[in-house]
Amino acid sequence: MGIFTFVPVWVIQDIIVIILAVITVQFIIRKEEHPGPVILEFVCFVFLNAAVFENFATLMGWYGYGRSVLMLFNVPLSVPILEYLVVYSSLRILNSMQIRTWCKPIIVGVFGMLADLSLDPLAVRQIFETKERTIGRWTWVFEPGAVNIFSIPVYNFSGWVLLCGYAAAFILLGRWWYRKSDFKFAVGYLYPVLGMLAALGILVTPLSNFLLWLQPFMQKGSVSEWIMMAFYLCMAAALLAVFWRGRMLRKLSFKDDLPIFLVFTVSHISNIIFALIGGFYEILWLQILAAVVQLGLIFLIYMRGRGLRRRLRKNKVLE
Numbered sequence: 342m343g344i345f346t347f348v349p350v351w352v353i354q355d356i357i358v359i360i361l362a363v364i365t366v367q368f369i370i371r372k373e374e375h376p377g378p379v380i381l382e383f384v385c386f387v388f389l390n391a392a393v394f395e396n397f398a399t400l401m402g403w404y405g406y407g408r409s410v411l412m413l414f415n416v417p418l419s420v421p422i423l424e425y426l427v428v429y430s431s432l433r434i435l436n437s438m439q440i441r442t443w444c445k446p447i448i449v450g451v452f453g454m455l456a457d458l459s460l461d462p463l464a465v466r467q468i469f470e471t472k473e474r475t476i477g478r479w480t481w482v483f484e485p486g487a488v489n490i491f492s493i494p495v496y497n498f499s500g501w502v503l504l505c506g507y508a509a510a511f512i513l514l515g516r517w518w519y520r521k522s523d524f525k526f527a528v529g530y531l532y533p534v535l536g537m538l539a540a541l542g543i544l545v546t547p548l549s550n551f552l553l554w555l556q557p558f559m560q561k562g563s564v565s566e567w568i569m570m571a572f573y574l575c576m577a578a579a580l581l582a583v584f585w586r587g588r589m590l591r592k593l594s595f596k597d598d599l600p601i602f603l604v605f606t607v608s609h610i611s612n613i614i615f616a617l618i619g620g621f622y623e624i625l626w627l628q629i630l631a632a633v634v635q636l637g638l639i640f641l642i643y644m645r646g647r648g649l650r651r652r653l654r655k656n657k658v659l660e
Contacts, residue, residue, distance in 0.1 A: 351409045359420035365600045378529040385537040391421030404481045429604040430604045439588035446581040450506030451577035457501045458631035459612040462624040487562030495566035496553045502573045511536035592646030
């Protein structure tokens with residue numbers, strides 16, 4: 342392969358992600374109490390977790406990416422960056438809500454699934470004649486007859502639950518360790534490395550095979566993939582209904598939570614726009630549905646936060 346193939350639409354999509362990343366890093370520096378470890382979470386997730394797994398998947402022949410300007414071996418740099426932006430923004434949303442910590446990784450994973458439902462159907466349709474070969478921005482290889490959504494194996498979407506959920510679990514565990522250590526420098530700069538390596542390790546264990554395909558009871562490519570995808574969506578809804586119930590710890594604001602609004606809104610809207618430009622009208626219903634569900638939930642959380650602020654003001658006046 343050459344150094345890269347200049348496909349303008351791929352480059353524009355990568356630039357959008359890079360801009361979101363720059364804004365998020367600036368936000369972390371300004372707003373996080375301990376920005377250093379959080380930025381290291383970002384770096385370790387990208388280079389020690391997501392990029393390693395994505396490259397492993399390409400080497401195994403599960404799928405392939407078209408080449409863009411910034412690549413991490415076989416994977417566009419924008420791919421693991423976007424995955425971390427989803428994890429970080431989802432955790433920030435959840436940290437504003439009164440919900441038990443053990444619920445958070447599952448909900449973060451489903452937030453990743455919803456983001457992916459508008460992204461991947463577009464990516465597999467953006468097919469171009471390049472210097473290397475005719476290839477999509479993202480191309481899956483799977484057995485004939487395997488269950489799929491718009492030429493994407495169903496387990497891919499549950500895979501986002503695991504990739505983002507495992508990372509979120511170890512980030513939360515690491516942040517707890519950091520707090521318990523009274524914010525020791527060594528702990529703050531050690532937990533992102535250990536946590537992302539541990540998340541990567543679990544991702545390639547038999548546990549993940551069970552959580553994706555119900556192996557050894559069922560097989561890859563079977564109806565088990567629909568079962569697990571539905572299970573994660575229902576599980577996240579149940580956790581929100583039972584353990585959140587609209588209770589907030591603080592309100593959300595555009596000033597103090599900018600990445601939450603930017604990452605998901607820009608991602609969904611840009612995916613829909615590129616689908617319209619490309620004439621991929623058959624996927625619009627899924628993109629719009631995923632956007633409505635995810636952005637609608639964020640709006641609900643935002644409004645619950647505003648309600649909390651009004652109640653606090655009212656109680657202060659009564660006192």
